[in-house]
Amino acid sequence: MITHEQLVEMFDNMAKETSWDLRKPLVWGYFFTHGSRPALEAVVPLLQEQGYRVIALYLEDKDNRKDPDLWWLHVEKTEVHTADSLHERNQALYRFADEHGLDAYDGMDVGAID
Numbered sequence: 001m002i003t004h005e006q007l008v009e010m011f012d013n014m015a016k017e018t019s020w021d022l023r024k025p026l027v028w029g030y031f032f033t034h035g036s037r038p039a040l041e042a043v044v045p046l047l048q049e050q051g052y053r054v055i056a057l058y059l060e061d062k063d064n065r066k067d068p069d070l071w072w073l074h075v076e077k078t079e080v081h082t083a084d085s086l087h088e089r090n091q092a093l094y095r096f097a098d099e100h101g102l103d104a105y106d107g108m109d110v111g112a113i114d
Contacts, residue, residue, distance in 0.1 A: 002090050002107055007083040020112055025078045027113055028086075029055065031106040032073040032097055040073040043100050052077050072106075078113060 015022060030052070034040050037057065044054055052075035060070040081089065090108070097105040 004087045007086050011083045025080050027076055027078050027111045029076045029109045032102050033106050034071050034103045037071050040071050047075050
C-alpha cells in the first residue's frame, strides 16, 4: 500500500525534478491487476462512469510459461492532485479493487499533458 509519506516525497521530487506546474492538471494513470481478463472487463464501465479513460487491458509477459496469468488494467484521468488528494484517491481505489474482487490496485503514475 502506498503511504501518505511516500506521496509527500513523490510530490517534493516532482517539484524539484520537473518543470510541471503542480497546480495545473496532469495525466494520472491508475493500475489494477487480476488473474483473469473478465474481472477487469467488468469494472471498466464503473470506472468510465467516474471519468476514467481506459488506456490498456493486457496480459503481462511471463518469464516462465507455467507462471499464473496476470492481467493489467490501465486507466487515466486528467486532474490536479496534492499529496493529500492523491492519498484519498489511492485509498478509494484500494477499496474499489477490494469491493469488486480484483487482485490489486497497483498504484499510479503521472505525466505531463501533451
